[in-house]
Structures are given as C-alpha cells and as structure tokens.
Amino acid sequence: MNQFVKLRKNFFKNNSAYDFTPVLIKNVMSVENKLQTIEERFLIRFNNINEINKGNELDENKLEELLSYLGEDPYTDRFTIDTILKEYSTYPKEKIESLIGKELENTDNNKDKIYHLLDLNLEVNSDILSLDSIVEMIEKYKDDFDTITLLFESLKQFNLKVSKEYLYNQIKLDYPTTIKIQILALLDHFYSINNLDLTLIRDKIRVKGSFVFVNDYIEFLKGKHQREKNGVVILQSMFYGDFEDSGKGNNGGLAILLKILGDEVSFDERIDRVITITISDVSEKPFMVNYQDNHLFVRLPAYLDRTVSDPFLKRELFTKRYIKNYLEKLNTQPGLFHIRYLDNASVAVAKLSKELNKKLVLTLAPDPHRNMIDEEDVLKNFSFNELQILANKIAIGDNLILKSDKVLGIGGKKVNKELHLYFPQFTHYNIKDKVKMIAEGIKTDEDMFKDKEDVEVCNLSELIGIHPSFCDKPIILNVGRLAKIKGQVNLFKAWSNSKLNETYNLLIIGGDLENPNKDEQEIIDLFNQGIKDRPELKDKFYHKGALHNDKIKLVEKSIKKQTFDFPHIYLASSIKEEFGIAILEAMSRGFLIIAPIKGGVKSYISNRGNGFLIDTSSSKTIARATEKILYNSDISTEEFREIQKAGKDTIEKEFSIDKIAKTFTDTYLSVIGGEENEV
Known part of the structure; x- marks a missing residue:
C-alpha cells in the first residue's frame, strides 16, 4: 500500500491537522538515516509549540516560551506566531505588550526575531513603539528590507506622523522600488497625494522601466478605479x-x-x-x-x-x-x-x-502529496x-x-x-x-477567432521567424515556462537521440530569452550545446521565447494547416501536470496529445481514446513511449485522426470557457x- 496514504489515514483517525508535520518528518528522515541534531531540535520545538497550540488558553509562561523560540527556524517561526495569535485575545493585552517590548529590548543581533516581534506587534495592534524608537530602528535596520517594510507600516498603522521632509529623504535612499512606493503610500496617508511634490517623487522613485507603473500608482492614490459597489x-x-x-x-x-x-x-x-x-x-x-x-x-x-x-x-x-x-x-x-x-x-x-x-x-490538488512516494509506493528520501x-x-x-x-x-x-485518498479528513471530519x-x-476556436482573419497556410516564418522548410515535416510542439519540472530538456534529448528526429521537427516555445532566470539559462544552454554537438539537427529544432497566448493559438492553427501521414503532436513533457491549460488549447486545435500519466491530465485524457498518457520521468521513457505509439503499434493514420477529433470534441463539450x-x-x-x- 502507498506508505504516504497509510500515514495520512492512520493520522487522521485521531489527530489534528497540525500534528502531521512531525509525523511526516520522522517517517521520511528515518528511511535512510538517523535524525541529525538540527532535525531533532526542529521536531522538539515543533512538538512543544503544538502542545501549547492544543491548549485552551495562553498563560504568561507559555507566551514567554513561544516568544523565546522566534528567530530559530522560519517554519517554527510561522507556527509560533500562529499559535500566539490563536489565543492572544483571551490574554490581557497589556501583558502581551509588555512581553513583546521586553523581547525587543533584549534582542539585538537576531534580525529574524526582530522581524517577527514587529510583525506580531502589528497583528495585536500594540502601539508600544514611540515615533522616536521607530525612526531609530529605521536607521539601524535600513539594510534589512523585510524589517524596514514593517517599520514603515508601523508608522501608518499607529498614526505616528513623521515630517514630509523625512519621508522625502527616505524615498531618495537606495531602497527597492517596491519599498519606495510603500513610502509614497505613507506620504499620501499623512499629507494627501494632492499636497506632495510629485516631480520629486517621480524622479526619486522612477527607475528604468518603471515610468508607467509609478504614474499609474499615483493615479490610484488619486482615486482611479474606485467606484460604487453594485453587486x-x-x-x-x-x-x-x-x-x-x-x-x-x-x-x-x-x-x-x-x-x-x-x-x-x-x-x-x-x-x-x-x-x-x-x-x-x-x-x-x-x-x-x-x-x-x-x-x-x-x-x-x-516587497x-x-x-x-x-x-x-x-x-x-x-x-x-x-x-x-x-x-x-x-x-x-x-x-x-x-x-x-x-x-x-x-x-x-x-x-x-x-x-x-x-x-x-x-x-x-493532491500536490505534493502524490509525489511523496517512489515507484514502489515507498516514501522518498528527501533532504x-x-x-x-x-x-x-x-x-x-x-x-x-x-x-x-x-x-x-x-x-x-x-x-x-x-x-x-490523500485527504482522508474529508471523511473523518x-x-x-x-x-x-x-x-x-479555455477559449475555443469559435470564441477566440470571431472577427479575426483565419490562418490559411503554415506560415511559421511570418509568425515567429522560422525557416519555411520547418513546415515540410510534422511537428512536435511543446509550450510553457522553461523549468526542470516541465521536462523540456528530457523532450529535447528524447527527440534528438531517437527515430523521432527523422520523422518530426521539434518546436519548443517558452522562457524569457531577454532576462532568463538561472533555470531558464541552464535549459537554453543545454539546447544550444545539444545542437552544437548535433549540427545536422540545426534546422529541425527551434526554441522560441514565450509568446502571447493569442500568438500561440495562431502558431498552432498554422501548424495544423499542413497535413502528413503522421499527426502533429503536442507533447507535454512535464514530470507531472496538475491540469494543463496549454494541453487543452493544443487539444482544441486538433493536435495529437501525448501527456504525463502523473498528475491530473488523466481526468480528461484516456489512452487511445482522445490522446495518450505516458511516463515522462526521463528522456528514455519519453522516447520509448512515443516511438511505440507512432511506429510500433497497430494505429493507422485514420485512427490517429479519430483520436485527434475525439480530443477536439472533448474540449467543445467539457471545457469551453463560457x-x-x-x-x-x-x-x-x-x-x-x-x-x-x-x-
């Protein structure tokens, strides 16, 4: 039996939802190794907080104990704050204020603890900090942007009015633009947007690429988009x-x-x-x-x-x-x-x-629940x-x-x-x-292309700058953000190292090519190296950056205008896919869908009914399964077309957005x- 499901079922017979974290950690971390000191400390802290959380009231000793835990671990910090806030209303406010103030006085170097004490202070609406003390802390923690946001928020919430000149000077500092906008909101709160030096503000907030945003935010402060509620x-x-x-x-x-x-x-x-x-x-x-x-x-x-x-x-x-x-x-x-x-x-x-x-x-969705076990239904060994x-x-x-x-x-x-299966509390609770x-x-063809010129031929060269010869073969298409979990590298390797590249060209759309993040750059580099190593594939593979959804639909319609004995394929290479909007859209265009068996796609795709579900865990499984479907089965060209039509019918009947x-x-x-x- 699935070990994770068994844990969940046993747990929910008699326990509260908060307890499952230590149960899970103990069971997973004991698979391959004994708990280390830091892990044992985490579990001890978590269990202590949980025992307090189960109690009916918060006394002074328990509150002091909880406050002492802050700043040790971000996950126990979150649980600690929640536990305090759960019961604080039954505890004298002046006592909470006194203890928070005491902890702030006695905490200096632990910035995470300072942050959570200020956060807690805002939640319980405790005005224990004076204007002078907040201004002093702004100077002290000016490089800790998380804390700075709470200090500016405290000025507003407790109506501690600082001078206009002070805030103008703050807005001139080298803060992230998001924090400068927070200061602008504070200026509006105390002095009204109509009484501010907007020329100075625009000059000091605006950085390259933010002109439209800043101006629109100023208009918002002036009342843009406000209206009477009618429903x-x-x-x-x-x-x-x-x-x-x-x-x-x-x-x-x-x-x-x-x-x-x-x-x-x-x-x-x-x-x-x-x-x-x-x-x-x-x-x-x-x-x-x-x-x-x-x-x-x-x-x-x-921020x-x-x-x-x-x-x-x-x-x-x-x-x-x-x-x-x-x-x-x-x-x-x-x-x-x-x-x-x-x-x-x-x-x-x-x-x-x-x-x-x-x-x-x-x-x-049962995520990450369905990914907690391996192929043998045994709990995976995570760090x-x-x-x-x-x-x-x-x-x-x-x-x-x-x-x-x-x-x-x-x-x-x-x-x-x-x-x-994964949420047994549905029954127990x-x-x-x-x-x-x-x-x-999704928007179907009928919805999307009203009053728009239809695509007559495969014109990928005009649409996205691909050589016209790319349309001379059936195409495997993949659309989505570039990420390891999306499996585009596995798809590229599956295509380039198999018979697929003899029959199909490969088009991958997605990613920020101008300002790629670390994962995007790594995937782009792998594509480039792969083509460098296999120059004969150069004109058979194209990677295009992310396109507007309307353009993607035109690309899909364009591809479908050229027909072959083999069907055009949309291959969703994700390790798992919870639902797959891009899959639905390609399905509505009439692509043959090959999608992950892991995840929620199986709720609307049935094997050989309106598409195919395969193991997408590696390039080898993708290549092997796709080759079997195309070359090593008894599926005729006519049956492929029937499967594609069934996919389109599925969208029209079940997934039209209206x-x-x-x-x-x-x-x-x-x-x-x-x-x-x-x-």
Missing part, C-alpha cells in the same frame, strides 16, 4: 505570474486561465467586479488594468526577497495586511476570495477572508530542507480545507478519488459535502448565499 465582488489570487508574461520565469498556464475566467465571470450581470491580484516587482506595466469593464488585474508592489526559496513564508502576515490596505484604498470589500495554491500567500488571503468575515473558496518545504505545503492544505467554505477539485471522478469537482476551461465560467459563477453565488445547488 458581488470576487477576488482571485494568483501571486505567481502576470497576464502579459505567460511562459516567462514562473509564469505558467494559471495566468491564462485566470485572465479568461475572470473576463467571463465578470460578464455575468450578477457579478459587479472580478479582481485578480498578483505580487509584482515594479516594471514598465501599469499598476492596475481593466481587461474587461468589470475585470481588474492588479500588480501589487509588495519580497526573491533570493529565498519560499518568500511568502516569512511575509505571510505582511501580505495579508498589504492586500487589506489596498482594498481599503480601493474602497472595495470582496464578498468571496478564491485561492489556488498550497502556500503561505494563499494562507494570507484565507486569513484576510476570515478576518473580514467573507467567504473562502479553495482549489485543491531535511526539501522535506520542510513539502511538509509546510501539506500542513497548509490541511488547514485551508478546514477554513474554506467550498473546496473545488479540478477534474472528474479519477481526481475526486485521488483527493479522497465529515466535510465531504463542501467538496465539489469542477472543470477549468460553460465553465457559468459553473464557477453559480458556485460562487451559491457559497455567498449559503446554499449549494449542483450545476
């Missing part, structure tokens, strides 16, 4: 990506989905507005954009340290308050919040929804740091299930079965009634109304 407002969070950068960095198919879904939901007359938010570095893009009259996309310029692997872990409460302050300035309060990741950014939104007494919807990240996601999932008013599983019966399976969708959007809208309104009507 239901839905907020959907994204956090990883941008509507205009799909395929670059960590921007995947979710941005495409949320854009088209937000647009379609906003068309419904019962919905006043859909707001999609992401956390963004300042760039040459507007702060806010109306993609439809009632769909607002917001790039929140909140995050992008050098750490899990930037939202430490910044969870800051993110919550930042979003709350933005909504207050916009003069908008959503009736429902929809989150889609098991991470601390989603926890921030969840906490805000409960703080505002609003409804919360969670899209849930301690890897395991902390995974355990945090799993604990977040358990917590968000309880907080959510509706849990949406993306897919059909197969995924539903997986959810119940008797919450299965709030779980609903729902599809996600139908999907209505299902989402009806679900949202039923949750807000307190009744769930199956649709």
